Amino acid sequence: xxxxxxxxxxxxxxxxxxxxxxxxxxxxxxxxxxxxxxxxxxxxxxxxxxxxxxxxxxxxxxxxxxxxxxxxxxxxxxxxxxxxxxxxxxxxxxxxxxxxxxxxxxxxxxxxxxxxxxxxxxxxxxxxxxxxxxxxxxxxxxxxxxxxxxxxxxxxxxxxxxxxxxxxxxxxxxxxxxxxxxxxxxxxxxxxxxxxxxxxxxxxxxxxxxxxxxxxxxxxxxxxxxxxxxxxxxxxxxxxxxxxxxxxxxxxxxxxxxxxxxxxxxxxxxxxxxxxxxxxxxxxxxxxxxxxxxxxxxxxxxxxxxxxxxxxxxxxxxxxxxxxxxxxxxxxxxxxxxxxxxxxxxxxxxxxxxxxxxxxxxxxxxxxxx
Numbered sequence: 001x002x003x004x005x006x007x008x009x010x011x012x013x014x015x016x017x018x019x020x021x022x023x024x025x026x027x028x029x030x031x032x033x034x035x036x037x038x039x040x041x042x043x044x045x046x047x048x049x050x051x052x053x054x055x056x057x058x059x060x061x062x063x064x065x066x067x068x069x070x071x072x073x074x075x076x077x078x079x080x081x082x083x084x085x086x087x088x089x090x091x092x093x094x095x096x097x098x099x100x101x102x103x104x105x106x107x108x109x110x111x112x113x114x115x116x117x118x119x120x121x122x123x124x125x126x127x128x129x130x131x132x133x134x135x136x137x138x139x140x141x142x143x144x145x146x147x148x149x150x151x152x153x154x155x156x157x158x159x160x161x162x163x164x165x166x167x168x169x170x171x172x173x174x175x176x177x178x179x180x181x182x183x184x185x186x187x188x189x190x191x192x193x194x195x196x197x198x199x200x201x202x203x204x205x206x207x208x209x210x211x212x213x214x215x216x217x218x219x220x221x222x223x224x225x226x227x228x229x230x231x232x233x234x235x236x237x238x239x240x241x242x243x244x245x246x247x248x249x250x251x252x253x254x255x256x257x258x259x260x261x262x263x264x265x266x267x268x269x270x271x272x273x274x275x276x277x278x279x280x281x282x283x284x285x286x287x288x289x290x291x292x293x294x295x296x297x298x299x300x301x302x303x304x305x306x307x308x309x310x311x312x313x314x315x316x317x318x319x320x321x322x323x324x325x326x327x328x329x330x331x332x333x334x335x336x337x338x339x340x341x342x343x344x345x346x347x348x349x350x351x352x353x354x355x356x357x358x359x360x361x362x363x364x365x366x367x368x369x370x
Contacts (some may be wrong), residue, residue, distance in 0.1 A: 029190065050071075050076050050085045052084075052099045060105060064283065066138055085099075089121055127228045176248075179248055182334055192270055195274030196291050200284050262344065308329070329343050
């Protein structure tokens, strides 16, 4: 233990001597966390649209006013033809064209099925899907209002009255969903990149060669490299939680101590992975390529944007090897749902096994030659 303590002491001295590295560790992640929580947002707002009104009646004007009165949609201009509206859509001036055909009001009054055409910019499929849903909701609500105004006797005709509530995020605040995911990304970034780069930097400076001729065992050297960044990672995570609570009012319904226990195991796993990459790399360029490849792959498959349950079955099996996916799931369960230890027991056991195996692999990958 004394040997590990001296290595840890040496690592902390090196970290605190490097002011740029210290800033990168403590300041940059928190600044990124605050900035990205506003930038990484899948909510669709400020949808610009144009209207091609071939009907030119009071009802069609009311429908246009309903769209424009919505806080989501903004009427840019009326178009005299679909071609004119298409030009606006092509040049990116609008996101949607609402085409009201001739005879729309007449069909509505005679009980026929009136038709409205929506032309939506679908380069971003997710945004197009949400825009379409918003528009359909507004049109449906407008149609119901027209029916009630013309046939008031149908207002209380026994229609189903639905009440609903959104559990764990009642206000549908996207920051509540994204903040835990971004926090996972930032502490993983520190663990994966810095641990790997630190190891390779020691190689390039010749320090590892000098240590190799000493009596220091491989597990002692790897442990001494891991522990400083493990402590920094936990401190960074605690600061992130504090920022989330004070600035963004992120709910913390579960046990913070349980979450810290899980994060402690997770950091051993991700740091061991980073040290493994550092051990098999011979230069900083090489280790940057390795870490970028694994970081990007782990991030996309982690479920930060899309639920894991919607991914193909083979991807879900691959995610057993993805450390990001473990914490991405559990941090939301504990903070937002208030899950207890029994709820995360399976994930905890799997992560412990993963962490132990990854630490062993990191030790075995470090070739100590006399």
